[in-house]
Amino acid sequence: DTGVSQDPRHKITKRGQNVTFRCDPISEHNRLYWYRQTLGQGPEFLTYFQNEAQLEKSRLLSDRFSAERPKGSFSTLEIQRTEQGDSAMYLCASSQGVSNEKLFFGSGTQLSVL
Amino acid sequence: RKEVEQDPGPFNVPEGATVAFNCTYSNSASQSFFWYRQDCRKEPKLLMSVYSSGNEDGRFTAQLNRASQYISLLIRDSKLSDSATYLCVVPPGGGNKLTFGTGTQLKVEL
Numbered sequence: 001d002t003g004v005s006q007d008p009r010h011k012i013t014k015r016g017q018n019v020t021f022r023c024d025p026i027s028e029h030n031r032l033y034w035y036r037q038t039l040g041q042g043p044e045f046l047t048y049f050q051n052e053a054q055l056e057k058s059r060l061l062s063d064r065f066s067a068e069r070p071k072g073s074f075s076t077l078e079i080q081r082t083e084q085g086d087s088a089m090y091l092c093a094s095s096q097g098v099s100n101e102k103l104f105f106g107s108g109t110q111l112s113v114l
Numbered sequence: 115r116k117e118v119e120q121d122p123g124p125f126n127v128p129e130g131a132t133v134a135f136n137c138t139y140s141n142s143a144s145q146s147f148f149w150y151r152q153d154c155r156k157e158p159k160l161l162m163s164v165y166s167s168g169n170e171d172g173r174f175t176a177q178l179n180r181a182s183q184y185i186s187l188l189i190r191d192s193k194l195s196d197s198a199t200y201l202c203v204v205p206p207g208g209g210n211k212l213t214f215g216t217g218t219q220l221k222v223e224l
Binding site: 033035040041042043044045048056058091102103105106107108 | 118
């Protein structure tokens with residue numbers, strides 16, 4: 001069972017640096033989501049892809065954040081000029097079909113900005 | 115009113131107890147709802163879907179009260195392994211953004 005995989009598991013960076021995370025969804029899943037989670041909070045929606053099209057993006061997502069899913073398979077999330085407030089767990093999830101049901105989450109990438 | 119609200123807890127209960135959590139939502143157009151479970155430092159995993167008729171799976175029962183705009187999760191005969199954070203999830207009336215609550219932390223003790 002190849003679930004959703006994310007890389008890296010942990011990333012420590014200095015403020016002002018750029019970082020990029022990768023997500024490989026379950027192979028037959030056409031829907032891919034990025035969420036961000038901080039301690040004591042639920043996952044916060046960032047963006048959503050259906051195949052290669054980015055169909056929704058949170059208003060909370062600043063222009064320093066960009067996500068791509070070029071061939072409708074894996075996705076990348078880039079954060080430019082990182083800030084300490086970007087420190088969080090970045091979760092990727094995928095699902096199949098037309099409904100919002102049953103998101104399968106990856107283990108996440110824990111970002112620490114020093 | 116927040117889109118999804120949950121009591122963060124923690125709920126500390128003895129093993130074998132029955133415990134219930136509520137989650138209120140603001141979007142009356144939402145049709146189906148979900149409970150996810152998240153263990154410490156792990157990713158969320160789907161526990162149950164909640165439809166208008168409710169849902170029962172073993173010791174777990176989820177119900178929807180559309181008039182008052184809340185969903186509930188009841189856990190009977192609590193086990194130590196039920197200790198986790200339970201996240202309420204509400205889809206929008208339209209669109210694709212699943213909104214998660216802050217989660218309710220459950221600690222089951224001997």
